[in-house]
Amino acid sequence: MSKKKKDWKTEKERLLRLDGEERRKEYRRQDFIPLEKIPTWREENRANRKEEGKEVPGRGGLSDKVSLYKGDITVLEVDAIVNAANSSLLGGGGVDGCIHKAAGSCLYDECHSLNGCDTGKAKITCGYDLPARYVIHTVGPVARGHVSTTETNDLTSCYQNSLRLVKEHGLSSVAFPCISTGIYGFPNEPAADIALKTVKRWIEENPDSITLVIFCVFLETDFNIYKKKMAAIFQDNDMEVPEDQQKEDDTPPSPNSTVKEETEEDDNAVIQCDSQIQSPALGGRKEETGDEEEGDNDAEEKEEDVEMASQNPEDDTRDNAPNQEETKETNENQEEKEEVEIINDTAEGDNQGKNKEDTAEEDQPASKDEDSQATTVEMEDVSEINDTGTSNREEMKDHVESSEEPNSIPTDSNQSKDTVEKKD
Numbered sequence: 001m002s003k004k005k006k007d008w009k010t011e012k013e014r015l016l017r018l019d020g021e022e023r024r025k026e027y028r029r030q031d032f033i034p035l036e037k038i039p040t041w042r043e044e045n046r047a048n049r050k051e052e053g054k055e056v057p058g059r060g061g062l063s064d065k066v067s068l069y070k071g072d073i074t075v076l077e078v079d080a081i082v083n084a085a086n087s088s089l090l091g092g093g094g095v096d097g098c099i100h101k102a103a104g105s106c107l108y109d110e111c112h113s114l115n116g117c118d119t120g121k122a123k124i125t126c127g128y129d130l131p132a133r134y135v136i137h138t139v140g141p142v143a144r145g146h147v148s149t150t151e152t153n154d155l156t157s158c159y160q161n162s163l164r165l166v167k168e169h170g171l172s173s174v175a176f177p178c179i180s181t182g183i184y185g186f187p188n189e190p191a192a193d194i195a196l197k198t199v200k201r202w203i204e205e206n207p208d209s210i211t212l213v214i215f216c217v218f219l220e221t222d223f224n225i226y227k228k229k230m231a232a233i234f235q236d237n238d239m240e241v242p243e244d245q246q247k248e249d250d251t252p253p254s255p256n257s258t259v260k261e262e263t264e265e266d267d268n269a270v271i272q273c274d275s276q277i278q279s280p281a282l283g284g285r286k287e288e289t290g291d292e293e294e295g296d297n298d299a300e301e302k303e304e305d306v307e308m309a310s311q312n313p314e315d316d317t318r319d320n321a322p323n324q325e326e327t328k329e330t331n332e333n334q335e336e337k338e339e340v341e342i343i344n345d346t347a348e349g350d351n352q353g354k355n356k357e358d359t360a361e362e363d364q365p366a367s368k369d370e371d372s373q374a375t376t377v378e379m380e381d382v383s384e385i386n387d388t389g390t391s392n393r394e395e396m397k398d399h400v401e402s403s404e405e406p407n408s409i410p411t412d413s414n415q416s417k418d419t420v421e422k423k424d
């Protein structure tokens with residue numbers, strides 16, 4: 001007997017009215033991570049420094065408003081998770097496939113009603129069976145290993161427009177995956193620079209509109225990149241707090257904040273949506289629709305060739321948040337290193353002009369050689385992603401519905417076998 005198909009509008013209205021325990025009963029997965037279990041960047045550093053016997057003064061500031069989390073974004077109990085979607089918004093693979101699978105078929109139905117999304121823009125839906133109340137779908141640029149002004153502007157717009165929807169909907173916590181760095185081939189380091197600098201600037205301009213922005217990385221590569229850059233960009237004592245406001249920080253040292261030796265990435269590991277490669281749920285944290293956000297871009301064509309670091313799938317072991325040794329070393333390194341470079345500073349401030357959706361659609365993303373032993377790969381031949389992000393819409397819908405069962409989660413290995421059609 002097939003389950004009666006739910007009407008997404010009715011379901012959305014019902015779910016968004018629920019709160020607390022009632023809402024939690026609706027989660028498809030009960031191994032969710034509550035927000036209070038995700039330490040801020042400052043709490044991470046503070047716990048590590050305490051172990052080192054160093055007091056970390058001050059409270060508040062930017063490093064209390066961001067977190068680095070390594071693992072599956074679909075288990076985070078936050079107000080919104082951001083989906084790295086394609087312009088059809090009808091699902092596909094990668095984080096997009098994981099989110100659709102975890103949210104259930106109502107997500108597909110609501111997305112279908114949105115009639116797609118342009119590159120750099122963002123649209124919001126209900127989270128349905130996810131622990132996240134909302135999903136913000138944004139379409140990153142297809143970079144194919146090259147980063148020009150267009151791709152930089154488009155990726156910046158993804159973060160800006162997603163955060164704009166957070167503010168417009170009065171949300172207070174949001175988690176971002178590493179947008180465009182998977183099948184769309186945006187190099188990991190420049191993408192991390194854009195993500196961190198765009199979010200930092202937005203928080204500086206909207207300090208009362210957000211409680212926590214979580215950078216949710218999935219790969220060891222990205223975890224190490226973000227850890228290093230966040231140590232430079234989100235300084236621990238970044239805002240002096242008046243003496244009378246400081247209180248003895250009784251944040252318990254995070255049980256898992258000893259560094260995990262950086263392991264060799266296992267090139268053969270297959271990344272799965274529901275794998276338990278999540279950051280430790282650490283102590284000490286606190287807490288809390290289909291509008292398209294117009295995000296335009298000024299598109300000057302200025303090709304800069306960027307060699308793309310190969311992205312090896314990570315091994316499937318739990319990872320630990322930055323620990324005192326690593327953070328200390330990183331911080332010391334940071335003092336020696338020149339300032340973190342900001343790619344195309346102007347891109348973050350002003351986005352003018354029409355977004356180059358067509359160009360992005362026509363672009364052909366790189367086919368990443370994940371087994372490559374080389375640390376960087378020159379982007380050679382590319383294969384093209386079908387611009388709907390799936391081989392066909394009905395197939396995707398069936399896929400989501402049939403994948404209601406827990407064991408049919410798309411994995412990257414399946415995704416690489418996905419239909420990726422060549423346009424003639």
Ligand SMILES: NC(=O)c1ccc[n+]([C@H]2O[C@H](COP(=O)([O-])OP(=O)(O)OC[C@H]3O[C@@H](n4cnc5c(N)ncnc54)[C@H](O)[C@@H]3O)[C@@H](O)[C@H]2O)c1
Pocket residue numbers: 071072073074084085086091092093094095096097098140177178179180181182183184185186216217218219222272273385388389390391415416418419420
């Ligand atoms: N053939 C397909 O339809 C197909 C295949 C693969 C990916 N996709 C997806 O890829 C396109 C977007 O490319 P993209 O590079 O922006 O996205 P992506 O390929 O999903 O990669 C973005 C980042 O998300 C990471 N990631 C993967 N799963 C999770 C997870 N469960 N939690 C957190 N992070 C995760 C992934 O490692 C990468 O760092 C869209 O078309 C989307 O559908 C489609």
